[in-house]
Amino acid sequence: MFEKLISESAGKSPWLFHINAGSCNGCDIELVAVLTPRFDAERLGFRLTGSPRQADIVVVTGPVTKQSLPRVLRAISQVPEPRCIVTMGSCPQSGNVFRGSYSIAGPLSKYVDVDVDVAGCAPKPEAVIDGLALALKILQEKSAKRSKAAKAPAAKAEATAPETKAAEAAPEKAEAAPAEPAASTPAEAAPTTAAEAPAPETEAQVSEVPAPEAAAPASEPAEGGNN
Numbered sequence: 001m002f003e004k005l006i007s008e009s010a011g012k013s014p015w016l017f018h019i020n021a022g023s024c025n026g027c028d029i030e031l032v033a034v035l036t037p038r039f040d041a042e043r044l045g046f047r048l049t050g051s052p053r054q055a056d057i058v059v060v061t062g063p064v065t066k067q068s069l070p071r072v073l074r075a076i077s078q079v080p081e082p083r084c085i086v087t088m089g090s091c092p093q094s095g096n097v098f099r100g101s102y103s104i105a106g107p108l109s110k111y112v113d114v115d116v117d118v119a120g121c122a123p124k125p126e127a128v129i130d131g132l133a134l135a136l137k138i139l140q141e142k143s144a145k146r147s148k149a150a151k152a153p154a155a156k157a158e159a160t161a162p163e164t165k166a167a168e169a170a171p172e173k174a175e176a177a178p179a180e181p182a183a184s185t186p187a188e189a190a191p192t193t194a195a196e197a198p199a200p201e202t203e204a205q206v207s208e209v210p211a212p213e214a215a216a217p218a219s220e221p222a223e224g225g226n227n
């Protein structure tokens with residue numbers, strides 16, 4: 001149920017998590033322009049978040065350096081499914097002018113499945129919004145697939161529910177049957193001594209308590225009262 005709710009709501013107002021993987025900051029400035037009032041992608045439901053755990057779409061800028069690669073992969077792995085990965089600018093897509101450098105580990109597609117590439121150096125805000133709209137569409141498709149997958153096991157469970165109930169009821173009856181004779185058997189109640197028995201609950205237990213031990217406490221206080 002919870003899984004289904006997440007899947008259906010994830011594609012409606014996606015939150016973005018931005019990773020700078022070694023960018024020159026050209027792309028980052030354009031992304032800020034996308035989210036601020038002039039282009040105002042927030043009116044379409046896109047919102048920047050500081051935590052990958054709250055995000056639906058990851059936007060990666062920069063050529064993915066060897067130093068940033070493990071951090072990038074770790075942050076992406078923390079974004080819950082369904083998620084969409086967008087590369088912004090030529091750097092994460094090919095390395096751009098940094099390609100072949102000793103410090104570059106990219107492109108990003110060598111390590112994870114990238115859903116949308118927004119080309120340019122740096123891409124215009126209009127191109128970024130276009131890419132985000134495409135990412136939203138992909139996210140909705142992924143959410144729909146997950147909803148279907150979540151519904152399928154629930155339908156199977158409902159179909160098999162009567163069988164399960166019948167199977168659960170049968171052992172209860174089987175357990176209840178031998179319990180009745182065990183309670184009414186006098187042989188098990190016989191070894192119980194008066195000291196062990198907490199209180200006579202039934203008439204049968206009262207009659208099994210030895211007569212002298214039961215009578216003694218009653219007569220002692222009566223004698224003490226007379227003295």
Ligand code: SF4
Nearest residue numbers: 024026089090091121
């Ligand atoms: S694509 Fe161009 S603007 Fe963007 S980070 Fe690379 S060099 Fe900078």
